[in-house]
Amino acid sequence: MNSVIESGRIRKRRGSHLLQDGAEDEGEAVYEMRFLDESAMQEMLDLQELVVHHLPVPEIFRQHDRSYLQELFRRGQSAERSALGVTTRKSLIAYSIIGFPGLARDNLGRDIGLPERELEKVAHLQAAMVHPAYRGNGLQRKMAALH
Numbered sequence: 001m002n003s004v005i006e007s008g009r010i011r012k013r014r015g016s017h018l019l020q021d022g023a024e025d026e027g028e029a030v031y032e033m034r035f036l037d038e039s040a041m042q043e044m045l046d047l048q049e050l051v052v053h054h055l056p057v058p059e060i061f062r063q064h065d066r067s068y069l070q071e072l073f074r075r076g077q078s079a080e081r082s083a084l085g086v087t088t089r090k091s092l093i094a095y096s097i098i099g100f101p102g103l104a105r106d107n108l109g110r111d112i113g114l115p116e117r118e119l120e121k122v123a124h125l126q127a128a129m130v131h132p133a134y135r136g137n138g139l140q141r142k143m144a145a146l147h
Contacts, residue, residue, distance in 0.1 A: 005084070005146060006033040010137040029088040029134070033146065036083040036095060038073040041066065043092040044085070044129075051129045064097075064127055072097065084143045086134075093131040096143035099124040123147065 012029050036044070045066060052058045072083060086094035100123055101107040109122040128140045 002035040002037065004032045004034050006142070007031060010088075010134060010139070013133045013135075031086050031088050031093070033084060033086050033142065036085040038070075040083075040085055040092060040095075041069045041073065044069060044083075044095055047092050047095065047129050047131060048127075050131065054132050082147055084146060086139055086143070088134075093134045094139040094143065095127070095129050096125070096140060096147065097127040098144070098147040099126050 008031060009028050010031050011027060048063055052061050052063060055061060083095060083097045085092050085096075101119075103116070103119055107119050107122050108124060109119045114122065125144065128143070130137075130139050
């Protein structure tokens with residue numbers, strides 16, 4: 001993983017049986033946010049599985065498989081795509097993948113009729129996962145702002 005972009009303290013849900021990192025039931029955790037690399041791939045898949053398992057209707061979420069993440073990291077962090085992650089005690093608790101399609105045919109700005117000159121301002125949120133024990137801390141919003 002890369003250098004820390006942001007760090008601080010966040011609330012965690014007290015008594016959560018979902019905490020993976022052995023954290024005490026103290027109501028707070030120290031977190032670090034950084035760009036992710038290929039070494040985080042298995043943690044991303046594990047977190048995705050946990051989050052989807054706890055959705056009220058799991059079928060509404062299209063999961064990304066290992067090959068999608070491998071392609072993401074094969075291309076590397078670039079102007080086209082990036083992945084951010086949030087960890088506590090070395091456990092991944094949130095991540096966000098965002099893409100910047102530019103003028104590509106699959107730019108969703110075309111679907112809503114954006115003029116050609118505006119298409120380079122479009123970003124596609126491709127995935128956002130937050131561990132159920134850490135929801136309500138604005139992590140998804142923070143990651144989107146940092147992208």
